[in-house]
Amino acid sequence: MSEANHDEATASTRVVIIGAGQAGLAVAYFLRRAGLQPGRDFLVLDPGPRSGGAWQHRWESLRLGDTHKVHDLPGMHEMGLTFDDAPRDRPARDVVAAYYSRYERHFDLQVVRPATVSWVERTEDGYTLTLYPGGPFDQVATQVIVNATGTWTNPRIPAIAGRSEFTGTQVATPQWISAQQFAGRQVAVVGGGTSALGFLDDLANVGASTLWYTRRDPVFVDDEPWLSETRGARAVSLQDAAARSGSILPSIVSVTGLARSPLVERLDARGQLQRRPMFRRLVTDGIIEQDGTFTYVDAVVWATGFRAELRHLDGLNLAGPSGAITVQRGQVVDEPTIYMAGYGPQASTVSSNRAGRTTAKLILAQLAERAAANSTPAAN
Template identity: 55%
Template sequence: MPDPSNLSTDVVVIGAGQAGLAVAYHLGRRGLQSGRDVVVLDRGPGPGGAWQHRWSSLTLGGTHHLHDLPGMSDTGLSFSTAPGDRPAREVVSEYYGSYEERHRIEVLRPVTVTRVSRWGDRYRIDTATGSAVASVTARVVVSAAGTWTSPRVPFMPGRELFRGLQTTTADYPGAAAFAGKRVAVVGGGTSALTFLDEVGEVAADVLWFTRRNPTFHDEEDELSPERGRVAVAIQDEAARAGRPLPSIVSVTGLPRSALVRRLESAGRLERLPMFAEMTPTGVITREDVAIELDAVIWATGFRPEVAHLRPLGVVNDAGGIAVEDGQVRGEPGLFLAGYGPQASTISSNRAARVTAKAITELLGR
């Protein structure tokens, strides 16, 4: 791929995680050449999407099932047989790198997209200083930026006063940083449970706070087809209406997995209602009880990364975008991949084929 300060192409894909690579693959199957007709931009230093930034103790054996990319069998690799005892960030990076090479998907790295704006009948994509390309113009933009760079931290009175350590899932430094500390884990999803497990082994004390009572179901790991359909339908309805997307766990609940059973046996699933405020040395409960803490882990989920799309006027005041079948309403050349009902790895793969078909029709290819 040529590397001038500016590029012009038919399609720009922002993000080389699961959703972005799946779209690039299907565009290639429809005859669009990567590096010429399609330019893929990624902010990471190498392959792997957000997985390359996850903490070292996270393994594929301890997470939800990761579905293969379309055409991944051509690489001779599959996540179904991937090692479950190595850091997931290493395994996924290796597998994605092999995938990009096998399917000749050229990715410009590192590129941090700062804004997407209209440029006559095209779009202009501007990037941060130090990126591998300064700007790109294109007829079509596919934003597959994901959520990892946009952790959700709820408003909490006094949070800025707390003198202890505060971290989000994206910045989690590993359990060793919490050795001997009194720690609060906030959040009701799988990441929160993982932190309760890891940190609970080394902390002096670990408390679990959630906004609502967690709901557990009897499925070991995977969602049932029915539960999955309900989750997708709720996400799709919110996306079409342009509302902020609900958290997945609020829709699906948590599986009664080996992790959950281990936490129950260790007595670490005693959930506490969300505290009312923070102080320099801890938190105050809604019953006005002070709890001393040294650290708080905000495992409170993520928002879709859409800040770069604000110049187009498609992001409403609530932070939502009206999206139907992956296409932004009122912007025929703008698509979101991995957004809302496409958030899971299997749904993003299926949706990528539909998106690629719509793009090639729009281009007249």
């Protein structure tokens, strides 16, 4: 299976990368640099309508440099391109999409989109990936899988009683379009990360009244708007320990805290950082607080983080007793021909770049070993 074969319904290749966000593109870059041919030796499948990974779906008001830092993809310097001087006055989703699109074209990565994987099954020679209708293929056969699907399509919403009883508006982070739909309303923002802070800021600008709820007291640190090397290293270390042990991954903000950025200072000056403990339940028109009192709200924004999007791998039964997958150096321990790019310690944009090189080396070694085994004459 050294070359990709295509017909109306199927394709076959040596490596499939699922997802063209930063982690997936980083692996694709290093595979190409090592001599594998995009579209032949490996395929990059992406569900999005355009380049940009999850960034293309983020809300219009989000800008680069406020609370989010995007590290350059490997090889971007060859193009004379860097996020360090990317526009700060345009929506981040448009800037990242434009840069990623240039990157894909420059390195001829031949990303296939829209191509959404719905299910993966083992075969004698590797795996068969089934795709949702509407893409260029029904199925793809491959020897190695690099799963780089991220988390954006799998928001984590806490199991709060009364969610189905509440008659107001509820949105999770991926459903947020703009604050304008909440103008003049009383909104509960739930979550202790930077997305929640951004929503509080946007809501204040349209005259909404906001209440901020978190499970634990937020910790603010005097730091640059994004992760310092020290805080970032600690977060990566704890995520790596969880991935290696097959444990549920901790949230990044629970490890790093919140940087006292201009956004935080702005919210603090307005009095919007008066955090409330997580409420007991929702009722039809509001919230029952921890002390049993009622608070009226007509909307809830769930900025409560994400889980890795792995549902298409459920048929492989990779998860252990805890419900998590054991991963070391990006490889699934019990199934080393599956790689989890951007998972756990690789979730930050800088660590996913570094991991892309390692993943590519491991894949190349596997392919070489398989090729050698297939070329060995059978014993008489």
